[in-house]
Amino acid sequence: MVLERQILPYLQWLLYGEPGGMGALLRFVLVLLGVGLAALVIGFLVAALRYGFARGGDMTYRTVSGGFVELLHTRWRRVWALAMLAVKEARRRRVLIALGVYLVILLFAQWFLSTDYPEPARLYLSFVLTATTYLMLGIGLLLSAFSLPSDFKTKTIYTVVTKPVRAGEIVMGRILGFTIVGTVLLAVMALASYVFVIRSLDHTHEIDAAALKTINIGGEMRGYDGSTDKEMGHRHLIELDADRRGLAEQDRGHVHEILPDGEGYDVSGALGLMKARVPKYGKLAFIDRNGAKKDSGISVGYEWKYRSFIDGNTQAAAIWTFDGLDPNTEDESLELALIVRVFRTHKGVIGQPITGSIKFRNPETGQSSAESSFLALDQQIDEMSFARAMFDPDDNPVDLFEDLVTDDGRLEVIVQCLEGGQYFGFAQADCYIRQPEGDPRANFFKVNLSIWVQMVIVIAIGVTVSTLVSGPVAMLFTASFILLGFFRQFFLNVATGQEYGGGPLESLVRLVTQKNVMVDLGEGVGVTIVKSIDAVFQGFMWCVGQLLPDFRSLSAVAFAADGYNVPWDRVWQDLTLCGAYVVGLSILGFFLLRTREVAR
């Protein structure tokens, strides 16, 4: 699974952030102060232009001071009343039709989604969860952007604001109401999609008992082997014990339990279709072909810098250091998983995987195990089990936990590519220790929770924007926010000059003059002017970028689709982000609504 950013422990994320970075709390406070200051300056300038400096200043002061006093008078009964009104309004606007749309999507999906796919669960989960995400974001957008403007248009807002209702209560009531509606819809969709996936992929196989071969070892009958019939585009190899019990081997990401049933066999439904692997990640470092330590491997020319590579049949190696292991554990084995990105400079033997080696080393003593070889298929999850009783390179016995794990729980895993001219590519998340799997249903819930978080953020943005502008404009603005949110990193890269082609104006110049992004624009007054204007643009873009929610990072669909557990640290981070957006946007919406004339 691709994990571009390490998931930090919640408190570290909240208070300190990544090493050399900033904690989320401090970032939130800084953004809030920045937006507040900008709003204050803009508000004062507008008021000063209309009413003069003295009165404008007085009005600004009153708005701010009175505003905070009003916030203290927030009453939940009013917020709840407004929330329930929003729920009724949403019902009146036939929001439940969305469920019908979702059902139609699922019905049509059945035609196009193939079960004859290497990982059908991944395909199905990815589809239903992505569809749910986009549908929920769309619903959140439409509900939130048009509600308040509609109240302004029909003037029903007159009868609300002439009651002791604070502007913040109107904003919060709307956000809460639409969140309730969205939550109900999402719950139904989540349930429907779960049933859809399970029911679509569940199947069984027939076993022809007569076709099974007997396994005889030393004249003694040890069991049977053979295969199941072909169902859903695949068949399983089977191996049964002498009691005719056993498992159909893993294929398409699942197994079946086999029990004798009279003369025949009873094959269970698909087991392990949905997984919730719980990885324990280590820290990755590299050794180059000459044996020197490096932070990253070499580039093979991919633009995506997520993985770097080691070259085969050299000293080059990828070394993961795990910590927190128990040297005194009584476990009999260490469960490891490895994902290898194979880059070939020549075909090698057609259809054959590339050979690599793996060994364990004590980072303090340097004592290591003998190398074990493995066959690497490109981007496949290779799940390995290493017995604790091992041998060192000199064939002396070593205990994986007692001898190779340090007293403070560290262990190194060293991976090399053994074939010359071939390369293995690794990222930090490509090797992990497998811990007991989580509950796939709980994981499915957590992924839907991440969709919920995105929906609530969209609702909060939509409601806040709609306090100021008409419905269609609010919808466009919110949609732009979502779009930019999906490309936040690129947007920030442009703002900070990390992308080729310069800022927006330079990009326009390049388009018009047909110069690609690598061509130097040269020097001159025109170029200086363009770059200066871009500098202002980029400053503005950077500021906007700080406000954008990173919808790509917020999505946890890949976790469920790839069969990984969503860590609770990640869930709490998402919920905290959601709360920060709701609080920040509610305050902003409060002041926007409070400083506008309700009537015309």
Add this chain to the structure above:
Amino acid sequence: MSDEVVLQTRALSKVYRDFWGRQKVRALKALDLNVHRGEVFGLLGPNGSGKTTTMKLVLGLLFPTEGEAVVFGRPASDVAKNERIGYLPEESYLYRFLTAEETLDFYGRLFDMPADVRAQRVDALIKQVGLDKARKRPLQEYSKGMTRRIGLAQALINDPELILLDEPTSGLDPIGTREMKDMILELKKQGKTVVMCSHLLADVQDVCDRIAILHQGELKELGRVDELLTIADVTQIRGRNLSTDCQNEIRDVIARHHGELLSMNNPTTTLEDLFLDIVRDSEARPGRRTASVAAAAGGDAATSDESGTPDQPAS
């Protein structure tokens, strides 16, 4: 009526501007008003005179360009003042997908009223405005009159001290108009302060203690209705069962004192009273209206006009 001022405007002005801040229209020019506790105050004027703008400024729906509006000693922009205010807008801007009960319950919640108090108040108001049978129907099924009544009920949900009514009789039939006026007078009896704006002069005259006449955003006249309407140099004499001789004698007396007799004839009732009497009679005695009944009803109407309607001027 007491001397306590519940609503005050000081040099209240409003200029409407376009998006670029350019002046479009000066809707209100330096309005100074005091409304006292317990009075029914009318804002009178033709369309575009600034009545509704004044009302919106007082409610905080608009921000003044200059001057200020003070309600219960608080600036109009202070939301806390709304605790003691009830407002009936010109059109009943209510959520049409709610029923009458839901509507009043919703507005009750906005006043942070506890559930039991709210339920009691909702029930009482629905009965008061005569919507008991329609309490479960969504407002989109209501007639104009019913909508105005539920609008008034929502304005009264918090038992307000000051009630602002924007064109309260607008769009109502004569019965509804009379009921609305009766309700305003009832509110006055309860000690409430009512500020209403209207361009229906008869309505204002019937219920208001004091009026302000606005025209083109400026205050043109302010005072008690009875004082403003009194014609100082004209004396009105009304009598019943006067013979022709008696009438001639009165003429002679006026002539002897060098007065000018403007008119002496039988007074007429108002069309409103006539209409209401006919409807009441129809309700009491369904069926075709006969000549005798009509005469009786007409007689009743004529004699019921005890308050007096100004005589027709002599042609």
